[in-house]
Each structure stands twice: as C-alpha cells, then as structure tokens.
Amino acid sequence: xxxxxxxxxxxxxxxGLIYGCIWFSYRAIIYLIFNSLSAPKQWNTEAIIIELFIYxxxxxYTMYAYKENNSGYLKLLDALKxxxxxxxxxxxxxxxxxxLYTDIIHPDYLSTVLERNRETKMLKNPELSAKEIDQxxxxxxxxxxxxxxxxxxxxxxxxxxFIASIAGAxxxxxxxx
Numbered sequence: 001x002x003x004x005x006x007x008x009x010x011x012x013x014x015x016g017l018i019y020g021c022i023w024f025s026y027r028a029i030i031y032l033i034f035n036s037l038s039a040p041k042q043w044n045t046e047a048i049i050i051e052l053f054i055y056x057x058x059x060x061y062t063m064y065a066y067k068e069n070n071s072g073y074l075k076l077l078d079a080l081k082x083x084x085x086x087x088x089x090x091x092x093x094x095x096x097x098x099x100l101y102t103d104i105i106h107p108d109y110l111s112t113v114l115e116r117n118r119e120t121k122m123l124k125n126p127e128l129s130a131k132e133i134d135q136x137x138x139x140x141x142x143x144x145x146x147x148x149x150x151x152x153x154x155x156x157x158x159x160x161x162f163i164a165s166i167a168g169a170x171x172x173x174x175x176x177x
Contacts, residue, residue, distance in 0.1 A: 007069070007070075008066065008078055008081060008082075011062075011065070011066050011069065011082075012062070012081065012082055012085045012086070015058075015061075015062040015065065015066075015086075016062075016085055016086055016088075016089035017089070019058045019059075019062065019086055019089055019090065020089040020090060020092060020093030021093065022054060022058060023054065023089075023090050023093045023094060023097075024093045024094075024096060024097050026050070026051075026054060027094065027097040028097070030047070031101065031105070055090075055159065055160065055163060056163055056167075058086065059082065059083055059086050059160055059163045059164050059167060060163070060167045062082055062086060063078075063079050063082050063164065063167055063168060063171060064171065066078065066082065067171055074168060074171050074172055075172075076165070076168050076169065076172055078168075079164045079165065079167065079168025079169075079171070079172070080161055080164055080165060080168065082164055082168075083157075083160040083161040083162075083163060083164020083165065083168075084157055084160065084161055084164075086160050086164070087153075087156040087157040087158075087159065087160030087161065088153070088156070088157065090156050090160065091152060091153045091156045091157075094152070094156075095149070
C-alpha cells in the first residue's frame with residue numbers, strides 16, 4: 001500500500017512538472033506572439049479553446065498514464081488527487097510566468113496598472129488629496145494581489161478537480177479479484 005501511495009505522488013510530480021512547463025511555454029508563446037501578458041480580445045475564442053485543450057488533455061493523459069502504470073486500475077480518489085495537484089502545478093507555473101513578466105520582461109507593468117487605478121480614483125473622488133489616493137491605491141494593491149492569487153488557486157483546483165472527476169468516472173474500472 002505504501003508503494004502505491006508513493007508511486008501516485010511520484011507520478012503526479014513528474015507529470016505535474018511536465019504539465020506546468022507546458023503552461024509556462026504556452027504563456028511565453030502568447031507573449032512572443034502578442035507581446036502582452038494576455039492575448040488580445042480578438043483572439044479570446046481561440047485562446048479559450050487552446051487552454052481548455054491543455055487543461056483537459058493534460059489531466060486526462062496524466063490519469064491515463066497512471067492507470068496504465070497501475071495495471072489498468074484507477075480509483076476515483078486517485079483521479080481526484082491527480083486533478084487537485086495538477087491544478088496546483090498549473091497555478092505555480094502561471095505565477096512563475098507572472099513574476100518573470102512583471103519583474104524582468106516588463107517591470108513597468110504593475111506601475112502602469114497602479115497609475116491607471118490612481119487616475120480612476122482621482123476622477124471618481126476629486127475631493128481626496130494625492131497622498132490619500134496613494135495610500136488607498138497601495139493598500140488596494142496588496143489586498144488585490146492576495147485575493148487574485150487565492151481566487152486563481154481555488155478556480156484552478158476546482159476546474160482541474162471537475163475535469164479529473166469526469167475523466168476518472170469515464171476511466172474508472174473496478175479491480176478484478
């Protein structure tokens with residue numbers, strides 16, 4: 001039993017790193033093609049289809065490979081574990097790309113976003129001083145970063161778990177005694 005537990009986590013680690021590298025490469029290709037953090041609006045439909053394909057195929061193939069390595073046996077709990085951890089790997093590699101983009105490739109990105117936010121606040125609240133707006137903006141940025149990362153992690157895990165549960169239910173076979 002211990003060998004099987006160790007093997008699923010080893011399997012998840014190997015395929016999770018591959019899956020994460022695929023996500024990182026996808027983000028880098030999007031940047032190289034469109035020279036921005038995300039694709040332009042006219043390319044959204046194609047980007048959504050490609051991202052869904054990466055999500056579904058990456059998680060499904062990982063489960064399929066685990067099932068093949070486990071003598072054709074896949075428990076639904078193992079499928080769910082694979083989905084959860086694949087969502088975590090996708091989140092980690094997306095955050096690595098985001099940090100690479102905002103710290104090295106385009107260091108002015110965050111200051112540009114903050115400046116736009118500051119200008120919006122000034123237009124909506126002309127009675128506030130510049131110092132008050134700066135305090136509001138800096139406080140909002142730290143809360144915003146934490147909330148966005150938390151929501152992104154929850155969405156990645158939920159979506160990956162959903163895909164894994166559907167694929168696991170399809171691939172699930174009871175072990176013959």
